[in-house]
Amino acid sequence: xxxxxxxxxGDLGSNFIYDIIDADLAGGAVTQxxxxxxxxxxxxxxxxxxxxxxxxxxxAMKYGxxxxxxxxxxxxxxxxxxxxxxxxxxxxxxxxxxxGGIFYGSDYFEQCYEFAVQLIKDGKAYVCDLxxxxxxxxxxxxTEPGKNSPYRTRSVExxxxxxxxxxxxxxxxxxxxxxxIIDMSSSNMNLRDPVLYRILHAxxxxxxxxxxIYPMYDFxxxxxxxxxxxxxxxxxxxxxxxxxxxxxxxDNIGFAKxxxxxxxxxxxxxxxxxxKRYLRELVxxxxxxxxxxxxxxxxxxxxxxxxxxxxxxxxxxxAGVAKAYSxxxxxxxxxxxxxxxxxxxxxxxxxxxxxKLTITNYPTSQAETFPIPNNxxxxxxxxxxxxxxxxxxxxxEDFSEDPPPKWQRLRPNGxxxxxxxxxxxxxxxVKDAEGNITELLCTADLETRNDKPLDGRKVKGTIHWxxxxxxVPAKANLYDNLFTLENVADAPDGTNFLEYLNPDSLTxxxxxxxxxxxxxxxxxxxxxxxRMGYFSADPKHPGTFSRVVQLKDSFKLEG
RNA sequence: UGGCCCGUCGACAAGUGGUAAGUCACAUGACUUUGACUCAUGCAUUCGUAGGUUCGAAUCCUGCCGGGCCAACCA
Numbered sequence: 120x121x122x123x124x125x126x127x128x129g130d131l132g133s134n135f136i137y138d139i140i141d142a143d144l145a146g147g148a149v150t151q152x153x154x155x156x157x158x159x160x161x162x163x164x165x166x167x168x169x170x171x172x173x174x175x176x177x178x179a180m181k182y183g184x185x186x187x188x189x190x191x192x193x194x195x196x197x198x199x200x201x202x203x204x205x206x207x208x209x210x211x212x213x214x215x216x217x218x219g220g221i222f223y224g225s226d227y228f229e230q231c232y233e234f235a236v237q238l239i240k241d242g243k244a245y246v247c248d249l250x251x252x253x254x255x256x257x258x259x260x261x262t263e264p265g266k267n268s269p270y271r272t273r274s275v276e277x278x279x280x281x282x283x284x285x286x287x288x289x290x291x292x293x294x295x296x297x298x299x300i301i302d303m304s305s306s307n308m309n310l311r312d313p314v315l316y317r318i319l320h321a322x323x324x325x326x327x328x329x330x331x332i333y334p335m336y337d338f339x340x341x342x343x344x345x346x347x348x349x350x351x352x353x354x355x356x357x358x359x360x361x362x363x364x365x366x367x368x369x370d371n372i373g374f375a376k377x378x379x380x381x382x383x384x385x386x387x388x389x390x391x392x393x394x395k396r397y398l399r400e401l402v403x404x405x406x407x408x409x410x411x412x413x414x415x416x417x418x419x420x421x422x423x424x425x426x427x428x429x430x431x432x433x434x435x436x437x438a439g440v441a442k443a444y445s446x447x448x449x450x451x452x453x454x455x456x457x458x459x460x461x462x463x464x465x466x467x468x469x470x471x472x473x474x475k476l477t478i479t480n481y482p483t484s485q486a487e488t489f490p491i492p493n494n495x496x497x498x499x500x501x502x503x504x505x506x507x508x509x510x511x512x513x514x515x516e517d518f519s520e521d522p523p524p525k526w527q528r529l530r531p532n533g534x535x536x537x538x539x540x541x542x543x544x545x546x547x548x549v550k551d552a553e554g555n556i557t558e559l560l561c562t563a564d565l566e567t568r569n570d571k572p573l574d575g576r577k578v579k580g581t582i583h584w585x586x587x588x589x590x591v592p593a594k595a596n597l598y599d600n601l602f603t604l605e606n607v608a609d610a611p612d613g614t615n616f617l618e619y620l621n622p623d624s625l626t627x628x629x630x631x632x633x634x635x636x637x638x639x640x641x642x643x644x645x646x647x648x649x650r651m652g653y654f655s656a657d658p659k660h661p662g663t664f665s666r667v668v669q670l671k672d673s674f675k676l677e678g
Numbered sequence: 679u680g681g682c683c684c685g686u687c688g689a690c691a692a693g694u695g696g697u698a699a700g701u702c703a704c705a706u707g708a709c710u711u712u713g714a715c716u717c718a719u720g721c722a723u724u725c726g727u728a729g730g731u732u733c734g735a736a737u738c739c740u741g742c743c744g745g746g747c748c749a750a751c752c753a
Contacts, residue, residue, distance in 0.1 A: 306681035317751035581712040
């Protein structure tokens with residue numbers, strides 16, 4: 120795995136988080152910004168994670184601060200080393216360097232335990248013998264206050280003894296918990312004597328069987344943030360109700376420098392499921408081929424499809440940071456990669472649905488090449504010599520026997536420019552028994568080569584081509600989200616990705632793999648279709664195309 | 679139905695008492711060796727809603743409506 124260059128830089132824009140930091144810096148509450156990204160290693164990072172990364176790593180970068188990666192691995196039954204590795208790889212690919220260090224929440228288990236003991240000694244926590252069901256009943260409801268646990272008044276000595284024995288493995292799972300003494304009548308359920316520690320005889324991916332009690336998120340996370348010197352603990356909005364508990368833990372343990380938690384709305388994208396739980400379900404049920412299945416919104420899947428870190432961060436930035444629930448149009452993501460590839464990606468011609476085209480006045484013995492720009496927007500990209508001959512393939516869709524109005528491509532007795540080469544005129548076309556066109560017979564304006572016509576006539580259309588002699592048949596992965604969606608038409612915004620996994624749409628997957636005839640592309644080379652055969656039909660102009668899809672992604676030639 | 683958070687163009691989102699930025703999408707026109715790209719133009723008399731305060735309100739107050747989160751020994 121090679122480290123990519125940092126992609127978070129320069130213009131990070133502005134948002135309310137930065138306003139808060141500005142104020143903290145100005146008021147002297149904070150002198151050095153320190154943030155963290157705390158994924159639980161229970162799944163692969165997705166584009167929603169990229170938002171969290173961008174915000175936290177971006178804040179550190181913007182203010183010359185530190186950014187930590189911390190694996191939030193306090194629940195041994197859900198976590199695995201596979202995910203740790205994938206997270207590291209994805210973060211590295213993104214170029215979000217954890218300049219503050221890489222940490223594991225589980226490495227703080229010892230401190231967590233000591234702080235819990237301290238809380239007991241301070242009379243702020245107790246060992247509770249209520250079962251899970253009993254605790255739920257005693258907790259009350261959203262509208263009714265809870266009742267104090269009968270174990271709430273245990274002596275410090277008894278609590279200390281019991282907690283020590285919990286740690287030593289004397290009690291079975293679920294038999295006891297350590298709870299904070301806060302307020303059973305709080306309107307915030309998180310404050311009704313929340314569980315701080317639970318008994319769980321399970322092997323931890325990193326700690327092994329060293330522990331059989333594990334700290335809960337609210338307790339452990341606050342401690343981790345405080346110990347690492349995090350100044351701004353940025354998380355998504357569902358943790359808003361947890362902030363009072365976060366503050367309670369920090370206050371009652373008595374950290375000198377207390378981290379502050381701020382929340383922002385998580386990223387939602389149209390037609391995309393972003394819940395790690397559902398994504399894992401898709402993988403484990405075999406509904407997709409894996410975490411990097413191109414239909415997944417994971418970073419590894421986006422990477423496989425040719426998305427770049429900078430395009431993902433650009434998308435996140437454009438989508439904005441706010442607290443309002445929102446669903447960002449996936450077309451904004453597509454715009455971001457299109458924008459970048461349009462500037463950078465080298466062009467290659469590829470014919471997906473070939474039809475033979477013979478230039479009848481082109482000498483069979485003749486062979487020549489035409490220099491074609493690798494990227495018309497970037498002169499420094501240079502040109503490549505593309506072999507030309509009298510026998511070519513063009514896109515079947517670039518010829519119309521009976522063209523609609525405003526047709527600019529090839530038609531009987533019509534002229535068209537072969538990209539970077541001659542202007543040709545179609546004189547005849549050959550059909551098979553079924554009426555399918557099998558060959559086009561054309562003549563070229565051999566005097567012009569790839570210049571303007573000598574007589575000044577206008578030829579509006581230009582089409583791409585490959586020479587039959589040098590073309591290589593190849594399989595290209597045309598994984599593309601929009602392409603997929605267009606085949607399950609009329610899915611309303613907000614439709615869950617899962618809903619696409621119905622029998623009708625499963626066939627889409629097969630269509631994702633297309634045979635392409637490529638000119639001048641080497642195996643392993645990443646390329647972009649100059650134009651590919653899949654356009655969305657424009658209902659207002661039948662037979663024309665409203666959108667070129669190929670600029671959305673780049674593709675890697677397999678084999 | 680308790681508490682907290684949130685409602686600004688089709689989608690995001692600035693704006694935080696002085697008279698509605700920007701982007702995506704969309705539409706039209708120009709340009710074009712790919713109908714792409716690029717360029718130009720258009721796209722919220724109005725900020726969920728009803729009142730109130732004010733010379734003046736998207737911004738402050740109140741009610742109502744709508745959405746999200748919370749009753750794991752998950753994170």
